[in-house]
Amino acid sequence: MGGNAMKVKAGLVALTFSVLVTACGGGQGGGSASGSTDTKKEEKPKDPYTMVIFTAGVSEKEFNDRFSETLKTKFPHVTIEYIMSGKGQTIADLVAANKIPDIIRTDVPTLQTGYMDYKIHYDMSELVKKYKYDTNRFTKVFLDEIIDAGGTGALYGLPVPPYFPQATYYNKDLFDKFGVAYPKNGMTWDELYELAKKMTRTDGGTVYRGFSANPTNTLRDNVLSLPILDPKGTGLADSAKWSTLYQNLLRFYQIPNNTIEANPSLEDKAFNKGNVGLMTNQHNIYLVIPPEVNWDLVSYPKFKDGPDLMPQRGPAYWSITNTSKHKDEAFEMIMAMLSDESQLADSKRGIPTTLNNPEIAKVLGQSDPIYSKKNMNAINYYKPANYTPKRKMGEVTVPGATQQGLIGNTFVEVAQGKKDINTALREIDEKLKAALEEEKAKAK
Incomplete structure (x- = not known):
């Protein structure tokens, strides 16, 4: 018997047992005049909180267009506070004010000066293991680059389009x-x-x-x-x-x-x-x-x-800060923003995917009024070259x-x-x- 059939059979047995108990007066104060009862437990609402996301160079409009709907649907209890780097709200300003974001959009050229030098870096490897997250879904050179750049073999971010x-x-x-x-x-x-x-x-x-x-x-x-x-x-x-x-x-x-x-x-x-x-x-x-x-x-x-x-x-990366009180939730949000669905939508907009998924790559630009008329598969003609070697972190x-x-x-x-x-x-x-x-x- 297949796994789904077994689940259905188990559910029917449980439901039959529930009905029998109710009919025998086993319910305690939950039955109606007809003798029926609602056995479905309501899921306890999750506690609301604010997730602070910081980027440099990505407008709030672009962020909203690409990610807001996904995040609102999957995390309705979360308020997103989006901060784009600018006067008075650089990462240095936020660290000095002790208002350190939960999620930061980092990149390799500034990984040290904009992230690690502030001692806020966080190795996501344990969360990858905890959630059984498949990092092989990414184009290998993009993942290798940030692991190499960090200098310790730690995973300080996951690659976000575009490259x-x-x-x-x-x-x-x-x-x-x-x-x-x-x-x-x-x-x-x-x-x-x-x-x-x-x-x-x-x-x-x-x-x-x-x-x-x-x-x-x-x-x-x-x-x-x-x-x-x-x-x-x-x-x-x-x-x-x-x-x-x-x-x-x-x-x-x-x-x-x-x-x-x-x-x-x-x-x-x-x-x-x-x-x-x-x-x-x-x-x-x-x-x-x-x-x-x-x-x-x-x-x-x-x-x-x-x-x-x-x-x-190479691309930028979604990174988590070690000061965040919502590391698990931050990782879940990052997974959502880097999902096949999100990257498919990005690719259709003309934003090259960071996934090694040819089905997502080949729809590049198809929903964009300009790119949809162009030979966008020229981008996929060759595989991406390797990343440029960097000096060791800390040097x-x-x-x-x-x-x-x-x-x-x-x-x-x-x-x-x-x-x-x-x-x-x-x-x-x-x-x-x-x-x-x-x-x-x-x-x-």
Whole structure:
């Protein structure tokens, strides 16, 4: 007999016994004039309380759109107090005021400075064990990254969408205008370069650029998972590999008339002008391309000799604080916010899932009025590349913003012809060493 049939039979036996007892006068003060009684026990209402959730960079509207309905339905007795980092309510402010949140949206670049340095970190491993929670449902590189970043093997968070995969965007109208075939999934950098040359031209007095990029994230989120600061040293990690990455990108800006913009942020927006044929950039729900640009996307280009992976910037994480009086409830809420149902809805909005679930991945953008008309499966063409190695937790490091600024700004100078690659990389190495010494002095 199947398990469900056994449960039904057991329930019928219990119900028969209950009726017999009632008929024999066994009920004590609960029977009606007809001799029947209500045997169903009312579930005791759960005590109300407030759960404080803190994030940096996620608006309350976005949080509500994605999670509020789920949380209200599953936890009607809980009041959510949502705090977005801002003036007077940074995590430092909240810790100083002894108003430490229960749940924090952390990320790897600030895991130490925004979470662990305040001694509020909490290992979720025991809760994972207690609730028999399957962490294998997540894409492995995302889970490995936070375990590695914590430095102790502890699980300080679970990966929440979005992560930021790289893709190749193209302007369909320009390709149509010049009679050039659209790019395809699986292209190499060499093929993209040849396409960029075809699309770079002057027509009717207008200069049309074949290629643009966000140079900072294109270099930082590289398929080699190459860090900027050497995790075990004091300067630039592996200058030879960085030289290869610079040379690969630089050739696009050496195409006549494909002149780079004055700084990384302007180059990031060059595609939006409508006169650029191709762009490498993140798929990012916060990346807004004007409606007048008729764009689509294909997979990110790969090097001729591999690897067949997609560069990406990892996700954020839902973390619990060790001061929370509602750790179990916080974990239950996190499970709800990371459920298949929640991530399916996220994926349909265009937010890439952190789950290794192809059924959820393949509906990316289907309910969004813009993404639903695009080749969003380009995002799933390759598996995500491994995360970039970090310095050990507790070791003095150079802030990520400083490292990224050095890479992005220096590349623009190289593309403008102001310095050669070797000089640029040597200067980055020297500046990283100087910045690291400054951080060490601050830490004393």
